Amino acid sequence: MRFPAISHPTTMAPSGSNSLIWFRKGLRIHDNPALEYAAKGSTALYPVFVIDPRYMEPDPSAFSPGSNRAGLNRIRFLLESLADLDLNLKKLGSRLLVLKGEPTDILFRCLSEWSIKRLCFEFDTEPYYQSLDDKVRKYATAAGIEIYSPVSHTLFNPADIIEKSFVKLAGEPSWTSSTLVSDLNRLPSVGNVGNCPIIEVPSIKELGYEDTPEDENTPFKGGESEGLRRLKASMENKEWVANFEKPKGDPSSFIKPATTVLSPYLKFGCLSSRYFYQCIQEVQRNCKKHTSPPVSLLGQLLWRDFFYTVAFGTPNFDQMKDNKICKQIPWKNDDELLAAWRDARTGFPWIDSIMMQLRKWGWMHHLARHCVACFLTRGDLFVHWEKGRDVFERLLIDSDWAINNANWMWLSCSSFFYQYNRIYSPISFGKKYDPNGNYIRHFLPILKDMPKEYIYEPWTAPMSIQVKAKCIIGKDYPKPVVDHNLASKECKEILYEAYELNKRLKGNLSGEDLKNLRNKHEEDKRPSKSKRLKQTTID
DNA sequence: TTAAGGTTGCAGTG
DNA sequence: CACTGCAACCTTAA
Incomplete structure (x- = not known):
């Protein structure tokens, strides 16, 4: 792996020059070293955000409203964040310049048209930005533009921590409170923008999305x-x-x-x-x-x-294959089970109401996330964690590449955590916090009249109760997609075998090994089936 | 080789 | 609510 040096400015841009602050994350005024440095000694400061169609354009083929990469809630959160950033910049005598298009195309054009001598942007560790920033660095270096790309998204500099390998001994961050005190009272004004197609922060509608009713949107404002x-x-x-x-x-x-x-x-x-x-x-x-x-x-x-x-x-951190820290596990490729989980119709009200909160709010409590992640992967459905990761990545307003992938590996017992026998019960876990099922009633209104005795297991309710609650199981609300006791037992068995093989082969499992493991498990199940057949024959 | 520790399990008991 | 027994993983340090 590479440790791109954080570019510390070696030469000050000549005073009276133009600077550009390129916002990606770091959508703030406070504690923003890139912004502060860009403002220092510049005649004109161009605060830029590029709307990348790849992230923002509506994708009608996606399973929920939004773009190819992001659900509508997160897109809205981002637009709100941009509008607020624009407002806060205006208070300092500046404003946000929004442009639309492929980021490097737009950026290079701006750098050239505005005669930028200094380019500042927050350092970003995600692979997407690593490769994007590489291109930008090359261009800027060739053009004689000074680059300043400080680490300010995290407490520590990940590259430092890895080099010194003292994660646990990291101690106090190296910055002090005084470095965070921002004395930005005023920013240099924005210079002439020439012919660059500047737009205002767009609305959801202007991006081509349907407006949705207020009560279906996330309650959290960006x-x-x-x-x-x-x-x-x-x-x-x-x-x-x-x-x-x-x-x-x-x-x-x-x-x-x-x-x-x-x-x-x-x-x-x-x-x-x-x-x-x-x-x-x-x-x-x-x-x-x-x-x-x-x-x-x-x-x-x-x-x-x-x-x-x-x-x-960690190379290939966002996948199982070729990921050194990830256990190789023969996950099922079952699109129907995946869709049932994703669309909140597993038949387990606790699981489905959490998935509804994800849809509507783009946020759930971390333990709720644990329950549905465990259920999809090692607990019940045995679907690949990458599939669940994709759904979370799209729908969460806080979805974060590093943290989302790490937690999916954690919950699926692929890395960090390995006690696969500890499985969250889709029935009893929620019950101990909310015996009346108020959370379920709120996010799954179809179950709002189900008596609390049955609300976590509505399929056990007598038909008379189902009729009275106006919720027939199998018609108004689905039957459970699996038997939790059976499914979790099978998950544990196959994980035991997968762990054994990972140990034996030191993690170097081929696709063939995984296939064999899957088949072996199917065969292990078959004898019990034939035994059952034999018994019925004897009977 | 063994022991201890690990951010977030469950079911049963008092 | 706090405790236990259950079953039992990996990683690290000794």
Whole structure:
């Protein structure tokens, strides 16, 4: 792997020159080193965001409204974030220049037309940006443009951490509070934009999407202002911040979510993770006792950095094949089961209501995510984690390449976590938090009149009850796609075999090995079937 | 070779 | 709610 050096400016751009800040993530004013450096000593500052059709153009063939890559909720969140960024830039005497098209085409044209001498953009570890930024660096170097690309999305620089291999000993981040204090009172004005086709931040409709009713959209509004407001609100409850313990917290709580819901703001960089870190530290300093990493709130930010670091240092992190840290497991290729899970019709109300919350809100509590991820993969359906990852990546407003892939490997027992016998029950897990099933009633209104005795297992309700609840199982709401006890038992068996083979072959399993493993398991099941046949013959 | 530790299991008990 | 028994994985350190 490569460790692209963070380009520290060696020469100051001559004063009186033009700078361009290219926003991708990092959609904020506060704690934005790229923006601050771009503003320093420039006559004109061009703040640019490029709308890449690949990410933003409507794709009618997708399974949910949105583009090829993103569901409508996340696209809307991004547009809101851009509108807020524009507003905040205007307060500083600047504005956001939005352009549409292939990012490098647009960028190169702007650099040339505006005689840019200094280009600033936040360093990004994702493969997509790694290759994009390579091209940009080459172009800029050839054109004699100074580049400044600081690490500011994460607490630590992933490349540093990998080189020094001291993830656990990372200690305190190297920046101090003073480096974060922004004294941006005013930005250089935007220069002449010439013939470049600048547009305003578009609306959903202007991008070619149908407007959807307010109550079907995510309740979380995008943007730095909203992110900072949310942060402030969370930090006000000092007791709660200090005693935060990740494994605890109620996944069925939706009127007032049991976590901060700052993840989407961190994902787009509307909120600085480093600023968040300092706010938590500040609260803890003033509290007698507090929880500690890995379970504390601070610990959550460290996990985020950990996943960014592993993702950056692991080739093919987003797939099973050729991924050194990923166990090779003969997942099923069953599109029907996948679709049932994706479309919230597994017949398990706890699972389906979580998938409905994903559709409508683009956000669920982390334990709810665990339940549906476990169910799709190692717990029940044995569908490939990459398939579930794709659905999450599309629909989550906080979907983050490194974190999403890491968690899918975690939950499918492919990496990080391996206790495959610990399976979340699609029936009892939710029940212990929400015995009345209020969460299910809200997100699956078809079940709203089902008595609480049956709401987690409606297929067990007597027909008279189903009629009274106006919900016939198999007609109004599906029968369960699998028998959880049987399915989870089979999952455990095949995982046992897969782990054995991974151990024996030291992880070097071929496609053939995986196929054999699948077949072997099918054969193992067959004797019991023939036994059953024999028994019936004897009978 | 063994022991301990691991952010988030379940079912049963008091 | 806190505890236990259950079954039992991997990784790391000794």
